[in-house]
Amino acid sequence: MPRTITFSRNVFLPLTNVCANACGYCSFKAPVADGCVMPASEVLATLRRGAAFGCTEALFTFGERPENEPGFRRYIEAAGYPDILSYCEAMSRAAIDLGMLPHTNAGILTYEELERLRHVNASMGLMLETTAEIPAHRHSPGKDPGVRLEMMADAGKLKIPFTTGLLLGIGETAADREESLAAIRDLHKRYGHIQEVIIQNFCPKEGTEMAGVPGASQEVIRETLRLAAGILPKDVSIQIPPNLADAGGLLSLGVTDLGGVSPVTIDYINPEHPWPALDVLAEIAAGYDLRERLCIYPQYCNPEWVSPELLPLAERLAKRTYG
Ligand SMILES: O=c1nc2n(C[C@H](O)[C@H](O)[C@H](O)CO)c3cc(O)ccc3cc-2c(=O)[nH]1
Ligand SMILES: C[C@H]1O[C@@H](n2cnc3c(N)ncnc32)[C@H](O)[C@@H]1O
Ligand code: SF4
Numbered sequence: 001m002p003r004t005i006t007f008s009r010n011v012f013l014p015l016t017n018v019c020a021n022a023c024g025y026c027s028f029k030a031p032v033a034d035g036c037v038m039p040a041s042e043v044l045a046t047l048r049r050g051a052a053f054g055c056t057e058a059l060f061t062f063g064e065r066p067e068n069e070p071g072f073r074r075y076i077e078a079a080g081y082p083d084i085l086s087y088c089e090a091m092s093r094a095a096i097d098l099g100m101l102p103h104t105n106a107g108i109l110t111y112e113e114l115e116r117l118r119h120v121n122a123s124m125g126l127m128l129e130t131t132a133e134i135p136a137h138r139h140s141p142g143k144d145p146g147v148r149l150e151m152m153a154d155a156g157k158l159k160i161p162f163t164t165g166l167l168l169g170i171g172e173t174a175a176d177r178e179e180s181l182a183a184i185r186d187l188h189k190r191y192g193h194i195q196e197v198i199i200q201n202f203c204p205k206e207g208t209e210m211a212g213v214p215g216a217s218q219e220v221i222r223e224t225l226r227l228a229a230g231i232l233p234k235d236v237s238i239q240i241p242p243n244l245a246d247a248g249g250l251l252s253l254g255v256t257d258l259g260g261v262s263p264v265t266i267d268y269i270n271p272e273h274p275w276p277a278l279d280v281l282a283e284i285a286a287g288y289d290l291r292e293r294l295c296i297y298p299q300y301c302n303p304e305w306v307s308p309e310l311l312p313l314a315e316r317l318a319k320r321t322y323g
Contacts, residue, residue: 156191
C-alpha cells in the first residue's frame, strides 16, 4: 500500500499587507496607502470562485497588528470595520456561509483575540520561524521566539487545531533548527493541538534586506526533514510547500503533506512561485496515495476542538473528505 500524502484546496486572502513588523526576508509587507485593505467585494468574489472550484479552506493570512501603523485605522474604518480582526471575523463568516472552513494566520494575537477568532475558524496558524534571535528579526518584535511560543501555548489552552513551522535559511544554525523542532514537540506534548509543521525554505526577494542571501539549500531542507521525522510525534503531519522546494524529491523523507494549494489564487507571500496545477501535484506525488484533506485534520473534527458555529460544516465536509 503506498503511503498517503495530503493537500488542502484553498483560496488565499491577504486582507492587508500592512504590518507592524519588518522582517528582513519579507516582500509581502507594504506601506499604508490606498488599496492596503482588500475590499470586501474582492474577498467575496474570491470566496465565491473558490467555492465553485471545490475549495474547502479560506486561508486568511495578513500583516501583524496593522493598527499600530500610523494611518491604517482610516482605511479599515472606511471598509466598515473597527479593526482588522473584526474584518477577518466577518469574512470568516462569509466563507462559512459559502461552505468553506476558515484558517487564519494573522501573526501574534492575544489570548482574547484568539478566543474571538476561534468561534469562526476551524484551525489557525503561526510559523514559529526559529527559536534563534536573528538579525532578520531585529525590527520585528512579534518574531521574538518567546512571544511566538506563548501564543502557540495560548492556542493550545483554547483547543485550537494549530499549524506552525520553521523558516529555513534565515540566519539560524542546525542546532537552532533542532531546538525549534523540540520546542514544537514540547508544546504538542502539553496541549495536543499541533496538527502540522511546515518546513518552509526562505526564498530571497528583490528589494529586501536579504535579497543577496541564497535560499536554504536542498541539503539543509533534507537534513531538517530528517530531524523533524525523528523529533516530532507521529500524529503531527510534516508539510513541505510544493511550489518552493523540489517537493517530489523530498517526499521519501517522512513528508506527509503538501499544504495549501489553490486553483484560484496565487501565493501572495511567494508570488514568483506559482502553485502546481492539481495534475502536476499528482505527478509530484507519483507513487504515493495523494488525497485531499481539510484545514482541520480528522482527529480534531469534534466538539472538543470545533466551535458550535462551525461544527455542522466541519462534520459535513469531514464525512465527504475523510470518509
Ligand atoms: O497556518 C499557516 N499556513 C500557512 N500556509 C498555508 C498552508 O499551506 C495551509 O493553508 C495550511 O496547511 C492549512 O491547511 C502558507 C501557504 C503559503 O503558500 C505560504 C505560506 C504559508 C504559511 C502559512 C503559515 O504561516 N501558517
Ligand atoms: C506566512 C509565512 O511566510 C513565510 N515567509 C515570509 N517571507 C518569506 C520568504 N521570503 N520566503 C519564504 N517564506 C517566507 C514566513 O514563514 C511567514 O511566517
Ligand atoms: S513575514 Fe509577516 S510579520 Fe514579517 S514583515 Fe512579512 S508580513 Fe510582517
